Amino acid sequence: MKKKNVFTVIIIIFILIMIVFANISSVNAQALANSINAAEKFGNNGKSSIIDYGGLYNVINFLYNIAMTIGIIVAIIIGIVLGNRIIFGSLDEKADAKHLLVPYIIIVGMLAFGFSIWRIVLNLVSSI
Numbered sequence: 001m002k003k004k005n006v007f008t009v010i011i012i013i014f015i016l017i018m019i020v021f022a023n024i025s026s027v028n029a030q031a032l033a034n035s036i037n038a039a040e041k042f043g044n045n046g047k048s049s050i051i052d053y054g055g056l057y058n059v060i061n062f063l064y065n066i067a068m069t070i071g072i073i074v075a076i077i078i079g080i081v082l083g084n085r086i087i088f089g090s091l092d093e094k095a096d097a098k099h100l101l102v103p104y105i106i107i108v109g110m111l112a113f114g115f116s117i118w119r120i121v122l123n124l125v126s127s128i
Contacts, residue, residue, distance in 0.1 A: 013070075017066070057122075057125070057126050060122060061122065064115070064118055064119065064122060067115070068115050071111050071115065075107075075108050075111060078104060079104065079108075082097050082100060082101060082104060085097035086098065
């Protein structure tokens, strides 16, 4: 039953994120000839007049900030729940919570490492 509730929450969060990003998307409708000319000129160092790289960087940076904030909030909430189970729980709950500490620390470390790599790549790409 818990797996069903967690799955429902994940789907609701995904739908909300999609609604947020659907509202900030922009579409540049241009003539077909302009698109074909841009495709022919694409060999020019991968630069295109159609793609706004500054805007693309801003959207990816916004995505990074949202994902990082959500990751930090979820990690803090789970840490608080585990801490409360260790401090105030019965012996069985304490034992279960202590067994969950190692996976929790590994996942938080992977989250921090992944977002650090994302930030480094984002900075490298923006400097080009």
